[in-house]
Amino acid sequence: MTTTSPAAPSTGGIRVGVQKFGTFLSGMVMPNIAAFIAWGFITALFIPNGWLGSESPVAAWRWADSAILGGGEVGGVEYPGLVGPIINYLLPALIAYTGGRMVHGVRGGVVGAVAAFGVISGAAGTVMFLGAMIAGPLTALVLKWVEKPWTGRIKPGFEMLVDNFSAGFVAFFMALASFFWLAPVIKWVTELLGGAVGWLVETGLLPLASIIVEPAKVLFLNNAINHGVFTPLGTEQVQEAGRSLLFLIEANPGPGAGMLLAITVFGVGAARATAPGAFIIQFLGGIHEVYFPYVLAKPLLILGLILGGMTGVLTNVIFQSGLVAPAAPGSIFAVLIQTAPGSHLGVICSVVFSAAVTFAVCAPILLASRRRDIAAEAANGDPLAAAIAKTEANKGKSSSTLSNLAGAAGGVAAGTAAVATAEISNIVFACDAGMGSSAMGASVLRNKFKKAGIDGVTVVNQAIANLDGTADLVITQQQLTDRAKGQSPDSIHVSVDNFMNSPKYDEVVEMVRRQRESD
Structure with missing residues (x-):
């Protein structure tokens, strides 16, 4: 089993740094996705051209209620409705609170939310997600710095007084700074980004975004791109046009589905055997991370994903179709539920066409190397490791990423017999967002412990950013192990290539069983 004992944190280079920054951005949005989805439902139903809006024939008989909920004048009274206040005030405040809490706990979240209102009020008419992402964590960081000199030195009985007033003063000054200085800058940046889009x-030219998006996804930057970039910009477009195709640039399940179908038909060995299950998880469940290892094993498949992604974006551009809120997770069901009124044909075509193009591009790539992959499988006895070896041969040089993946796929005999020196009772599955793929992997391992009759082991899933060093053993995907080590350096780390189907789980169960027997 490919495990690493507790060691000093590894920097991981630029890739890990970019992943950390991207995870921090997405970490402010991901916990609040439910609020975005609720707002999407409200928008789809009650804006003037929504399903029940004042301009919808279906709602003609209850125009007054629809106008009140969507915002409009009824009986000489102007109602703000639900759509505007939620998008302009509630959602940015939630993002700022979450970002502040990530930096300095609940108190950091509170001061961050206050400061965010300085940005919101200072740039009226602009959706202030970017401002909230800056004001929230920055204000919490300032509070942390301000309180550092007297932390632990306040006389008993005065802690609450000092803490409340210090937080209040920081929130006050940062709200003013956000209003006068940050808001104009953010408004200018938002208008610039909106104009560029x-x-x-x-x-x-928007389809060209897939050239960056698809490779970045495979490097586990999918949540950072979708929720850190496209969600804020797309939400502002919904405010103006009632829909946005930006929500589908990263979340479109079509390209991944097309690649997995191509592997199902033309792949070899373990990749072909596991691809149908991965397709169900990815297309229906929305867990896109499940197909990343297949691309790492055969990087040329990224061409199919890029062209498929470009096709999906182009289709939505042509049909002028889009979603009303983020599709999270990126399941076909979530996509259809969030599709804007009148956009279903374009959205469905974008998924189907992108899958078809990806399949058409990946099929000849797989066929071209099929004989060699089969021969490598027969010679090496390990399909995934053989595919990785072939990929390195085609590249003409070794790849540290793929070498690590090959080590994980091939396994090490000594790892099976490994026994941890400290008792393992707390196992954490960690991924970028702490949901989706890691939750499914945790469920698989819990079932294995249950079948083995082993009690007293807690298996949970978390975001890597939330690791606090208390886990006895941390399981992550190969690309994320360096970051997990940095967050939890004293834990045992296990790297897997696929959360849903890894031989490492049996080895972990065996390790814990032997440990229990030796006690």
């Missing part, structure tokens, strides 16, 4: 849409 609008220019890409008008010129038909």
Whole structure:
């Protein structure tokens, strides 16, 4: 089993740094996705051209209620409705609170939310997600710095007084700074980004975004891209147009589905055997991370994903279709539920066409190396390791990422007999967002412990950013292990290539069983 004993944190280079920053951005949005989805439902139903809006024939008989909920004038009274206040105030405040809490706990969240209102009020008419992402964590960080000199030195009985007033003063000054200084800058940046996206849409160049998005996804930056970049920009477009295709640039399940179908038909060995199950998890469950190892094993498949992604974006540009809120997770069900009124044909075509193009591009790539992959499988007895070895041969040089993956796929005999020196009772599955793939992996391991009759072992899933060093054993995907080591350096780390189907789980169960027997 490929495990690493407790060691000093590894920097991991630029890739790990980018992943950490991206995870921090997405970490402010991901916990609040339910609020975005609720707002999406409200928008789809009650804006003037929504399903029950004042301009919808279905709602003509109850126009007054729809106008009140969507925002409008009824009986000489102007109602703000639910759509505007939620998007302009509630969602940015939630993001700022979450970001502040990530930096300095609940108190950091509170001061961050206060400061965010400085940005919101200072740039009226602009959706202030970017401002909230800056004001929230920055204010919490300032509070942390301000309180550092007297932390632990306050006389008993005065802690609450000092803490409340210090937080209040920091929130006050940061709200003013956000209002006068940060808000104008953020408004200018938001208008610049919005104009750039609008220019890409008008010129038909938006599909080129897939050249960056698809490879970045495979490097586990999917949540950072979707929820750190496209969600804020897309939500502002919904406010103006009632829909946005930006929600589907990263979340479209079509490209991943097309690649997995191609592997199901033309792949070899373990990849072909596991691809159908991965397709169900990815397309229906929305867990895109499940197909990343297949691309790492055969990087040329990224061409199919890029072209498929470009096809999906182009289709939505042509049909002028989009979603009303983020599709989270990126399941076909979530996509259809969040599809804007009148956009279903375009959205469905974007998924189907992108899957078809990806399948058409990946099929010849798989066929071209099929004989060699089969021969490598027969010679080495390990399909995934053989595919990785072939990939390195085609590249003409070794790859540390793929070498680590090959080590995980091939396994080490000594690892099976490994016994941890400290008792293992707390196991954590960690991934970028702490949901989806890690939750499914934790469920698989819990079932294995149950079948083995082993009690007293807690198996949970968390975001890597939330690891606090208390886990006895941490299980992560290969690309994320360096970050997990940095967050929890004293834990035993196990790297897997696939959360849903890894031989490491049996080895972990065996390790714990032997440990229990030796006690």
